[in-house]
Amino acid sequence: MNDPGAESTPASGEVSGNDFHGPTAFQVGDHNNQHIHHHVTHAAPTAADPLDTTADEFARVVGAQWQEEAGLRRLLEPAPLPVRWRVSERKVAGRVVGATGEGAGRARFGPLPGLGPATRGRLRDGGGLSELHAVYGGLASGRLLLVGAPAAGKTAAAVLLLLDALAHRAAQAAPADRARVPVPVLLSLDGWNPGEDTATDWAADRLSHEYTLFHGKGGRARARQLLEQGRVSLFLDGLDEVTGRLRAAMVSALETAPFRLVLVSRAKEAVLTARKARLSGALAVEIQPVRPADAAGYLLNRLPSTPSPAWQELTGRLLTGTGPLAAALTGPLAIALLRDVYGDDDPVGELLDTDRFPTPAAVENHLLDHAVVAAYTRRPGHPRPRYSAETAERALRYVAARLAQEGTRDLRWWHIPGWTGRRPRMIAVWFVSSVVCGPPGVIMAWSLFPSIPSAVAGALAAIAGGYGVALQFLARSVPQPLSSAGWRDIFTRETVRSGIRQWLFVGTGLCLVLPLVLDPGPPVWLLYLVTLPIGFSELLVTGRGHKILSGTPFLSAGSGRNYDKVREVFARPQVVDTRSVGPVDVWRHHIGLRLFLGLLTGFALALYIGPIVAWGQYPLLGAMFALTAALWAGATSVLAGNLAVATALTGVQLHFEEGTPVRLVRFLEDARRRNLLRATGPVYQFRHARLQERLAARNVPE
Structure with a gap:
């Protein structure tokens, strides 16, 4: 990769530093109350600025994320394709002098350390990637609009520009200079409503969801500080994928953003947007065709x-x-x-x-039609594909058609339960809950009241309870927001301390009070044992695990909306395992940790009820009570309350109905590693909009 700090201007007709690696065409397409910021050139932060460490760590995480993603997208292979750009002649931006700030006196953004100001003379002949980085870092307006024809390689160029910007930041030896170089981060514009959130608020929220460094209220506040101080630059992709009115609102809202911007769009949509709203001071550069x-x-x-x-x-x-x-x-x-x-x-x-x-x-259509077969054809020196080309193509056609129906490019695995009929899954959950959880209750009812009516009543109660679990499960068939993305979302220092304090407080209180009213009172160890679930439920309720307890008897108090403010206080991140959050990370969190916590919820309820009944009556009855409580609480938490379980069951259903792989999420990740899909934060996208469109068009009954 070329030196991003190079300031030389190529002679006319020459291009330098223009490595365009691999299949760079695969564009990420998708995906007013305003706080007005009067922004001027940023002065170097002091060495004692506590955000320095945060910014450096964020740069490391973003670099690791996009190095891996660029490798999967084959942007870092040898024998690169050149990328060339020129200042666009389309009516998508204002005068060039408005972007360079020549003759205007004060620039909105000063040149980054090691770079000179971008001038009309330097822009005249265009250039390659190193010249593009020099423009990005030296543009007085801090607004760069990257446009081009469909499949021109705009997003790939943005990814490589981002990596160059990170390399330039890392090359700054002086901490003060490094602090003046913003950390670039690539986001899709999908999901932003400028009428509700300013650009800074929206970006801070996205960063808090996609990077563990900014999880929780405190993390989001740090993300907002970095944005407000211009220490993060946003590379925003997918402007062409939103509706025209929304595009104009986004451009208007970005006018006052206090950070550097790189906005990526197809040229046609950029022209249409500029007729309604034009990004003030933006310089539009256009990716040129490959020679x-x-x-x-x-x-x-x-x-x-x-x-x-x-x-x-x-x-x-x-x-x-x-x-x-x-x-x-x-x-x-x-x-x-x-x-x-x-x-x-x-x-x-x-x-x-x-x-x-x-x-x-x-x-192009012929090549697109053979892309999936080529990706799943075994090649010498490579492992045998997990899936046949026929299965992979059938699955990707179905996925593409579903996304086309929803009018989106973002594939959120936790929305998959809404793709097919809910009744088969509901019946399956009803049956499993009744059969697995019912017998202990029936046996317990028989042991208490040994009669046929008692056993029948226990069986009917099991059937009714299974139906209740199935009804809760139905809610997972409607698109849900992510309840959490990592174990540190749930187990923060404050939530753990809160759970321990609650356990000790309640347990000690019972030790002091019960001897005054009961003679003899329960042993001390029993009181601390049965109050342990109280501390566990307090931990989950105050953190982002509260939905695990939703609907669980005795433990779900406080898991409703009234605790939202409390959870904001306790959801402070531990900056230890900082990383970007990808689709598989979120899936593993839900299918692993949240599934385990659901089972642990059942055990907690058993621990809460069983010892009390055993001490008050006899051990066998206590054991039966504990087993019944554990099974029903586990069913409520695991089957009815886990997005990953709902998605996994939907994958099984789709396998029989559509012929897709049983383990659908594993297939999606495999398709990503074969460069048919890509990851943008916790969502998947097709490698290019044209591939999605072509597959969706071919999804016809055979």
């Missing part, structure tokens, strides 16, 4: 020294720059797909048949 010589060189670099005749003919035709194939290969998407779909000895020459492929769109 035929660059495309041919990129393809030849991955082939043997003596390519097959078909490849030689194709690259030779490509160099002439004529025909549908040459027109299709001006975008990185088609070039990358061509590399993925056709091997060294495959009949790539068929793409030159103008009868089969009369237009560039026909070439």
